[in-house]
Amino acid sequence: xxxxxxxxxDKPRVLLVGASGTLGSAVRVELEQRxxxxxxxxxxxxxxxxxxxxxxxRLFAQVGKLDAIVCAAGHVHFGALAAMTEExxxxxxxxxxxxxxxxxxxxxxVLNDGxxxxxxxxxxxxxxxxxxxxxxMVNGALxxxxxxxxIELPRGLRINAVSPNVFAESMPGYAPYFRGFEAIPVxxxxxxxxxxxxxxxxxxxxRVY
Amino acid sequence: xxxxxxxxxDKPRVLLVGASGTLGSAVRVELEQRxxxxxxxxxxxxxxxxxxxxxxxRLFAQVGKLDAIVCAAGHVHFGALAAMTEExxxxxxxxxxxxxxxxxxxxxxVLNDGxxxxxxxxxxxxxxxxxxxxxxMVNGALxxxxxxxxIELPRGLRINAVSPNVFAESMPGYAPYFRGFEAIPVxxxxxxxxxxxxxxxxxxxxRVY
Numbered sequence: 001x002x003x004x005x006x007x008x009x010d011k012p013r014v015l016l017v018g019a020s021g022t023l024g025s026a027v028r029v030e031l032e033q034r035x036x037x038x039x040x041x042x043x044x045x046x047x048x049x050x051x052x053x054x055x056x057x058r059l060f061a062q063v064g065k066l067d068a069i070v071c072a073a074g075h076v077h078f079g080a081l082a083a084m085t086e087e088x089x090x091x092x093x094x095x096x097x098x099x100x101x102x103x104x105x106x107x108x109x110v111l112n113d114g115x116x117x118x119x120x121x122x123x124x125x126x127x128x129x130x131x132x133x134x135x136x137m138v139n140g141a142l143x144x145x146x147x148x149x150x151i152e153l154p155r156g157l158r159i160n161a162v163s164p165n166v167f168a169e170s171m172p173g174y175a176p177y178f179r180g181f182e183a184i185p186v187x188x189x190x191x192x193x194x195x196x197x198x199x200x201x202x203x204x205x206x207r208v209y
Numbered sequence: 210x211x212x213x214x215x216x217x218x219d220k221p222r223v224l225l226v227g228a229s230g231t232l233g234s235a236v237r238v239e240l241e242q243r244x245x246x247x248x249x250x251x252x253x254x255x256x257x258x259x260x261x262x263x264x265x266x267r268l269f270a271q272v273g274k275l276d277a278i279v280c281a282a283g284h285v286h287f288g289a290l291a292a293m294t295e296e297x298x299x300x301x302x303x304x305x306x307x308x309x310x311x312x313x314x315x316x317x318x319v320l321n322d323g324x325x326x327x328x329x330x331x332x333x334x335x336x337x338x339x340x341x342x343x344x345x346m347v348n349g350a351l352x353x354x355x356x357x358x359x360i361e362l363p364r365g366l367r368i369n370a371v372s373p374n375v376f377a378e379s380m381p382g383y384a385p386y387f388r389g390f391e392a393i394p395v396x397x398x399x400x401x402x403x404x405x406x407x408x409x410x411x412x413x414x415x416r417v418y
Contacts, residue, residue, distance in 0.1 A: 053295055081361035084314065086262055086307055093302055098295055101346075105293065125349075128357035128412075136357035137310075137350045140334075144349025148337035152290035203337075 011036045013066050014197065015059075017103060018073025019044055022169050023120065026190035027072050031197065038063055041073065050074070050099030053106070060110050068197045069107045070118045071100050076134045078177075084133060092138040096120075101145060104159060114156040118196040119146060121163040123209060129177050139163065143205045150203030158202035164189035165209045184208055220245045222275050223406065224268075226312060227282025228253055231378050232329065235399035236281050240406065247272055250282065259283070259308030262315070269319050277406045278316045279327045280309050285343045287386075293342060301347040305329075310354060313368060323365040327405040328355060330372040332418060338386050348372065352414045359412030367411035373398035374418045393417055 012035050018024040019039035031037050040046040040059055048059040050073055074096030077088045100119045107117060124132045125139035146161040153159060166174055168183040192206040221244050227233040228248035240246050249255040249268055257268040259282055283305030286297045309328045316326060333341045334348035355370045362368060375383055377392040401415040 081358055082363070086311055086314075089307065089310065093307075097346075097350075098298065098302075101298065102295055105295075124357065125353045126356075128353075128360055130361060133354060133357040133361065136353040137306075140353025141306075141346045141350035144334045144337075144345040145342060147335075148333065148342040148345035149290055151337055152339060152342065154291070 012068065012197075013038065013064075014068040014070055015040060015063055015066050015107075017041065017048060017050060017059075017069070017071045018120075021072055022167055022186055023164075023189060024072035026186040027070060027193045030187070030190040030194050031070070034198070035068070038066075050103060051095040053102050056099075056102050056106050060106055063110065065112055066107070066110050066115060067112050068116045068118070069103060069111065070193055070197060071103055072120055072193075074100060074120055074138075076138050078131045078135065080131055081133050089134050089137065092134040093141075096135075097138045097141050100142060104149060108153070108157060111155075111157055114158075116158040116160070116197050116202075118193055119159070119161045121161045121205065123163060123165045123181070123207075125163060126207075127181075131177060146205060147203045153202070158196075158200075160196040160202060160204045160206060162189060162192040162196065163205050163207045164192070182209070221277060221406075222247065222273075223277040223279055224249060224272055224275050224316075226250065226257060226259060226268075226278070226280045227329075230281055231376055231395055232373075232398060233281035235395040236279060236402045239396070239399040239403050240279070243407070244277070247275075259312060260304040262311050265308075265311050265315050269315055272319065274321055275316070275319050275324060276321050277325045277327070278312060278320065279402055279406060280312055281329055281402075283309060283329055283347075285347050287340045287344065289340055290342050298343050298346065301343040302350075305344075306347045306350050309351060313358060317362070317366060320364075320366055323367075325367040325369070325406050325411075327402055328368070328370045330370045330414065332372060332374045332390070332416075334372060335416075336390075340386060355414060356412045362411070367405075367409075369405040369411060369413045369415060371398060371401040371405065372414050372416045373401070391418070 020041040076092030121139040121142040124135040166178040167186040229250040285301030330348040330351040333344040375387040376395040
């Protein structure tokens with residue numbers, strides 16, 4: 001063993017968007033064990049609003065080269081179908097959908113060869129609930145986008161999505177909307193992010209139900 | 210048999226949007242056998258541009274009560290992922306996605322009880338091709354939207370989507386992008402529309418691969 005003479009390699013650098021949320025905090029705990037995690041969110045010192053492409057561009061200008069981009073952020077409007085309008089669907093299309101797509105599009109250039117992008121979708125793509133038509137729409141769009149983008153990314157870049165069930169940690173607020181769903185510990189969803197970042201697959205949707 | 214004394218019931222009234230396209234023409238042939246088909250498109254006498262909600266509102270103000278709304282229209286931008294931008298994705302989000310979602314939202318009030326809405330998605334939601342990331346995104350969004358909207362529609366209204374493979378009739382132009390795909394006769398896709406309109410299911414995606 002030549003351990004003494006080997007310089008310990010730098011940890012892979014991961015940009016984590018949405019680092020201060022329930023999911024983001026769990027992803028941070030999981031990834032920090034083996035990565036240098038650069039945390040960004042609307043409330044972090046490193047600020048980003050994914051609904052604003054200019055804000056994403058400013059973020060990438062600050063962070064330098066990365067090995068992975070991970071997103072645990074994305075907002076949609078929840079409301080009864082009867083009350084949904086074009087404008088209310090636009091909230092989710094602009095934020096959770098195109099915010100994450102822009103993270104992927106604009107992040108490609110700062111990723112090292114073989115780097116990865118991991119986006120967040122959710123169970124409502126497959127299993128709808130009342131008030132969730134916008135979330136379903138956006139999650140379905142992200143799943144198909146990831147499958148499609150994966151076959152056209154250059155330089156061995158990879159892209160996957162994590163689609164979790166509702167989090168046990170979120171049930172105090174969400175339980176009335178997710179009756180009967182088997183809520184998962186958010187740490188299980190965080191594991192799927194490490195599977196995407198540290199594995200070798202691309203175009204996958206990791207369902208954590 | 211009291212046939213002599215029975216007044217023949219009126220045929221169900223179906224609004225067909227995109228009636229002049231390859232698919233729309235085939236859907237018209239299929240449905241006209243048993244329905245009164247009201248044909249609308251960008252080039253029909255009854256004009257509609259689904260990317261414009263005001264145009265959809267004008268259409269519904271003209272057609273009166275309906276038993277079904279069927280859409281065979283929807284545009285997305287095809288282009289290499291490397292050249293795709295937020296603006297180019299917005300084309301498909303505005304036209305094929307929100308155009309059809311607006312047909313459903315704005316059409317609810319003109320549908321008779323138990324009426325149906327049938328939207329068009331496509332195989333790229335599941336099986337991507339080069340240059341197709343926007344089509345995949347939009348088709349995936351529509352599939353999940355249909356599943357979600359189905360559980361919240363009132364008065365027995367139903368909503369389904371048809372997801373066809375590439376059409377044999379379109380292969381002269383599309384073949385280079387769909388090598389190896391088993392192109393289907395457009396009449397097979399038209400059958401799936403009649404299954405949605407004349408069946409009783411809701412929240413379904415009829416795959417015609």
